[in-house]
Amino acid sequence: MEIKIVKKVLEAHEKLAEEIARLLARNGVYAINIIGSPGSGKTLLLERTFEAAAADLKPGVIEGDIATTADAERLQRFGVPVVQINTGPFGGDCHLAPNLIRAALEELPLDDLKTVFVENVGNLVCPAEFNIGENEKVVVLSLAEGEDKPLKYPLAFREANAVVVNKTDLLPHLDVDLDVLRRNVAAVNAGLAVFEASAKTCDGVGSWVEYVRGRLVGR
Ligand SMILES: Nc1nc2c(ncn2[C@@H]2O[C@H](COP(=O)(O)OP(=O)(O)O)[C@@H](O)[C@H]2O)c(=O)[nH]1
Ligand SMILES: [Mg+2]
Numbered sequence: 001m002e003i004k005i006v007k008k009v010l011e012a013h014e015k016l017a018e019e020i021a022r023l024l025a026r027n028g029v030y031a032i033n034i035i036g037s038p039g040s041g042k043t044l045l046l047e048r049t050f051e052a053a054a055a056d057l058k059p060g061v062i063e064g065d066i067a068t069t070a071d072a073e074r075l076q077r078f079g080v081p082v083v084q085i086n087t088g089p090f091g092g093d094c095h096l097a098p099n100l101i102r103a104a105l106e107e108l109p110l111d112d113l114k115t116v117f118v119e120n121v122g123n124l125v126c127p128a129e130f131n132i133g134e135n136e137k138v139v140v141l142s143l144a145e146g147e148d149k150p151l152k153y154p155l156a157f158r159e160a161n162a163v164v165v166n167k168t169d170l171l172p173h174l175d176v177d178l179d180v181l182r183r184n185v186a187a188v189n190a191g192l193a194v195f196e197a198s199a200k201t202c203d204g205v206g207s208w209v210e211y212v213r214g215r216l217v218g219r
Contacts, residue, residue, distance in 0.1 A: 013130065016098035020105065020133025027110040029060075030215050031118065033132055035156050036140035037149075038122035041166040043071045044199035045140055045208070046117055050078045052209045057216070058114040062104045064096040064121045071119060083107045087121060095126035098133060114216055124149065128156035135215070136161040143167045143174055147181035150188045157185060162193040164208055169198040 024031050036042050043063075050059060061082040063071045072084035083104040087093040090100075096118065108116065118134065120127035128137070137160040141149060144167055150157045157163065163185060171178065178196070185192055193211060197204035 013098050016102055017131040017133040020098060020102055021135075022133075023105060023110070024116070024133060024135070027113070028219055029110055029113050029116055030219060031116040031132075031134040031136075032212070032215075033118045033120060033127070033134035033137045034140060035120050035124065035127040035137055035160065036122065037124055037142070037145055040122070040140045040142040040145065041199045042119050042122070042140045043074055045164060045166060045197070045205070046075060046119065047078075048199050048202055048205045049117075049209055049212065050075070050080060052205065053213065054078050054080060056114075057212060058112065060108040060110070060113045060116045062096070062101065062108075062116065062118045064100075064119060066092050066094075066121060081108050081113075093126070094121050094123050095130050096120050096132060097130060101132045114219070115212070124153035124156045128153070128159050139163040140166055143170055143176050143178070143181075147176050147178075147184055150181070150184040154188045157188040157192060160189070160192060162195065162211060164195045164197055166197055166199055168196050168203060169201050 034042050059080050061075055061080060063082060063084045065071060065086060067086055067088045069084045072082045075082050085096060085100050085104055139156050139160045141163055185194055195204060195208045197208055
């Protein structure tokens with residue numbers, strides 16, 4: 001009996017994710033689901049991305065956090081539509097489920113948008129398990145987390161199309177070997193596009209922005 005219930009919930013999630021994917025496609029909107037640990041730099045990378053290319057990317061944002069509207073507030077200066085989801089009132093889920101994404105999309109002017117960036121709840125575990133109808137998942141991993149994280153949290157790296165290795169400006173202060181990190185990423189998912197960047201200094205951010213622009217070509 002219990003197994004049946006679990007299966008039904010998962011089926012409902014999958015159906016909703018498919019519905020979201022159709023809704024996005026109908027509106028010609030490309031959705032990127034950003035996954036990463038708390039503090040890896042997801043929001044700062046979004047800020048840098050919008051500084052560089054908000055006019056072209058015409059982004060909308062769904063911000064996922066257990067509590068606060070802090071990240072939504074940080075993005076307000078760009079004048080882009082932002083919806084904040086707090087999972088705290090719904091039991092503090094560590095991921096954004098498709099029903100929440102569906103509700104958030106209703107608050108976004110999809111007609112006017114070319115991209116939707118979802119900043120998922122900060123962690124490398126739960127968000128990797130959910131298809132939310134996005135076009136692709138991207139992991140933001142900061143160098144300070146250590147080079148072993150792709151091996152320890154392989155699903156996120158397997159599900160993603162790209163990883164932004166952030167905070168490269170901290171390299172001189174850390175005992176992290178970038179070559180080992182690259183090898184670990186490749187061991188988990190050889191097809192993953194790897195960008196090395198510092199959202200602080202903007203070093204390398206351009207290549208990431210070009211990657212996103214490339215996703216919109218012909219759409
Ligand atoms: N040194 C350095 N700090 C960064 C970088 N990116 C983000 N930070 C800092 O790391 C902290 C967390 O960043 P935030 O964007 O809030 O991470 P999020 O929790 O993943 O959204 C903030 O103090 C940022 O200023 C970076 O590339 N280099
Ligand atoms: Mg954030």
